[in-house]
Amino acid sequence: MRAFLLSFTLLAFLASIVLAWEKEDHEIFDLVSALEAAEGKGTSFYSWLDVPSTATTPEIAKAYRKKSMILHPDKNPNDKTIHERFARLGVISTILRNKESRERYDFFYKNGVPKWRGTGYYYSRFRPGLGTALVFLIFVSSGFHYIIQRINYRTDIERIDRFVKAAQQAAWGPKLVPIEGQRKVRVNISEGRTVDMVVDAKNVYILDDSGEKHILDASTASRPDFMNTWFIALARSTYYRTLDRVSPSKEHVSPETSEGDESSSEAPGSGTATPSEGRVAGGKRKRATKKR
Structure with a gap:
């Protein structure tokens, strides 16, 4: 009972953290991961624009124009990743020039991006099959x-x-x-x-x-035995029942059945x-x- 309560409390705590992330937060998570993968680990929105974290909106806009001229696809025709980098620059600039979005990013910039971002975040990106x-x-x-x-x-x-x-x-x-x-x-x-x-x-x-x-x-x-967990026990029981149907003249006694008969008899x-x-x-x- 104590173990159950501890597990339930932990799950509730994790759920409260995960539910705190919104769609805009997930977009920031994606941008941070993509930026570090393309420009190097530890690269932040500010360092990529070459501005301090205290930069004003006009300073960010000026840095964006300067960076966009460098990363413009017309000036980098042989770079296969330039279109993606140029588009990412525009999204990052938009986030930093919006007060609410910048506050969201600044929170993760100061405290770090969470390693666990919720099952919904990973499911929407990896889409595991049934x-x-x-x-x-x-x-x-x-x-x-x-x-x-x-x-x-x-x-x-x-x-x-x-x-x-x-x-x-x-x-x-x-x-x-x-x-x-x-x-x-x-x-x-x-x-x-x-x-x-x-x-x-x-x-x-x-x-x-x-x-x-x-x-x-x-x-x-x-004694606890992983072979007696519900799925393995169900699979073994189904296997022996199938054998009985295929060969009704032969007796097939599953280990858990014979053992269960002995343990349940009083x-x-x-x-x-x-x-x-x-x-x-x-x-x-x-x-x-x-x-x-």
């Missing part, structure tokens, strides 16, 4: 799914440790001095809900109504393994051999 967008969304959502798995795994481990310690305290006392042999105890897992457990010198077991024991330790928690009538879902830690159970 396939690229889908792959990106699948990758991001699968990454978040894996993070959730890790969070759930840590939560399960903490819950298991809490239940194991509670059972050992009930069997051995508050000092947790191990006693030989097995002891059956009843542990309160939530308000008004208890579960029978068996404690011996090495392990703690959950005892179901049939008398069968299921070991309770860290191995019963489901002892008859126990129903008290976890406070929220009826299992102690949301993972797999190991069965101990029932002693006769």
Whole structure:
């Protein structure tokens, strides 16, 4: 939950910054990038016109006329980039001679052009295809799914440790001095809900109504695995279903299906393994051999 709140806060902060850029800002970003690519890194609107950043509008107009005579296409017939440079000069001169546009540029001139300019800015220039967008969304959502798995795994481990310690305290006392042999105890897992457990010198077991024991330790928690994220799990499930349809006479059992059957099966009538879902830690159970 804490990780989710931090992620949401970060996204909201970035969104507030990105939404602050307007169409005119994006045009300035393009001009800055194009000017540095053509005239050299670090070239600014002012340095290209050869005027200080404090130049007045008449001074900028005068510098523009002087520069335009140098970059005029008629005087540079062999320069293939001259038309583009000449047009860029006119746009830059217009920005600097307009009070509002110049204030926008001066802000980025003093503080620097942002490296991240918003998804809309990059999308409008690179136009990723539908396939690229889908792959990106699948990758991001699968990454978040894996993070959730890790969070759930840590939560399960903490819950298991809490239940194991509670059972050992009930069997051995508050000092947790191990006693030989097995002891059956009843542990309160939530308000008004208890579960029978068996404690011996090495392990703690959950005892179901049939008398069968299921070991309770860290191995019963489901470990995070990128192969179990939603897209890969869906692809594997679809693959095995396709095999079943193509070869109905053969049995194809997917690893996650067989493993899921074992993890989701519960002892008859126990129903008290976890406070929220009826299992102690949301993972797999190991069965101990029932002693006769």
